[in-house]
Amino acid sequence: MSTKVAAHKQVVRRRKIDQLSKIDKFAQRRAQLANSALRTLAELGYARTSLREIAQNSEFSHGVLHYYFRDKVDLITYCVRQYKASTVSRYDQVLATSVTADEVRDRFIAGMATSLERDTDMHRLWYDLRAQSMFEDSFRDDVREIQVSIERMVGRVFAQYAERAGLRLTMPARLVYSLVDGLFQHALLRHLAGDERAAADLPTELGLVFDRVLV
Numbered sequence: 708m709s710t711k712v713a714a715h716k717q718v719v720r721r722r723k724i725d726q727l728s729k730i731d732k733f734a735q736r737r738a739q740l741a742n743s744a745l746r747t748l749a750e751l752g753y754a755r756t757s758l759r760e761i762a763q764n765s766e767f768s769h770g771v772l773h774y775y776f777r778d779k780v781d782l783i784t785y786c787v788r789q790y791k792a793s794t795v796s797r798y799d800q801v802l803a804t805s806v807t808a809d810e811v812r813d814r815f816i817a818g819m820a821t822s823l824e825r826d827t828d829m830h831r832l833w834y835d836l837r838a839q840s841m842f843e844d845s846f847r848d849d850v851r852e853i854q855v856s857i858e859r860m861v862g863r864v865f866a867q868y869a870e871r872a873g874l875r876l877t878m879p880a881r882l883v884y885s886l887v888d889g890l891f892q893h894a895l896l897r898h899l900a901g902d903e904r905a906a907a908d909l910p911t912e913l914g915l916v917f918d919r920v921l922v
Contacts, residue, residue: 737775740767741786748786749828752835758782784849787836790829791853794822795860802863808871815864816913819887823894824906830895858884865920874921886916 747764748756758779762769776782798815805811823830833853840850862880869876876883890912897905 733775737785738789740765740772740775741782741789743767744772744782745786745790745829748783749832752832753779753783753839754835756783780843780846783832783836784846784853787829787833788849788853790826791833791857795856798860798864802867805867808868811864811868811871812914812917815868816910819891819913820906820909823891823898823909827895827898830891831899834892834895857888861887865917868917869921872921877920877922883916883920886920887913890916 743765744761747761751760756779758772758776759769761779761782762772772782776785798818801814801818802811805814836846837850837854840847858881861884865876865880865883868874890909894905894909894912
């Protein structure tokens with residue numbers, strides 16, 4: 708290989724490394740900005756939040772936010788996607804580290820009840836965004852993609868429990884998810900209304916789902 712060819716390849720390699728580094732830094736910056744914006748987004752919801760308002764409640768300027776996110780739809784969907792991805796990962800870890808069927812069931816139910824109280828604002832933002840997607844198609848695909856990932860996660864939990872318990876599902880996983888999601892949303896509404904029994908009742912209600920959809 709000639710010296711010129713070797714030098715050219717080295718230059719190309721350095722450019723690729725620099726480009727990847729810039730992409731990585733951009734992604735890291737977006738994640739940092741999203742984390743900073745989450746509190747304002749979760750407190751105010753979709754309709755009452757603008758990039759300018761988010762900037763006023765964070766250490767970042769409106770211009771900086773606008774550089775990294777096209778608009779509030781881009782920012783909100785990024786935030787929710789990031790949070791839901793971590794949620795799915797957390798429950799996948801439950802499956803990976805649970806030995807028995809009872810462990811799968813009990814840890815999933817406990818995690819849902821804990822998240823109801825700990826992540827109330829984020830769940831409220833998710834349901835707000837999901838409802839808004841029925842009126843605005845600008846982020847409908849993003850919402851659908853997020854929801855599918857959650858549906859599949861719930862499906863994996865019930866499938867793993869059924870397999871380890873020697874049982875079978877009596878309905879499609881899609882319907883099982885609808886039951887779980889409906890119970891959780893109802894519990895969230897009760898919790899937001901100040902019902903102190905909401906989180907305490909959720910484990911029993913989710914347990915009934917396991918009992919009814921598996922034979």
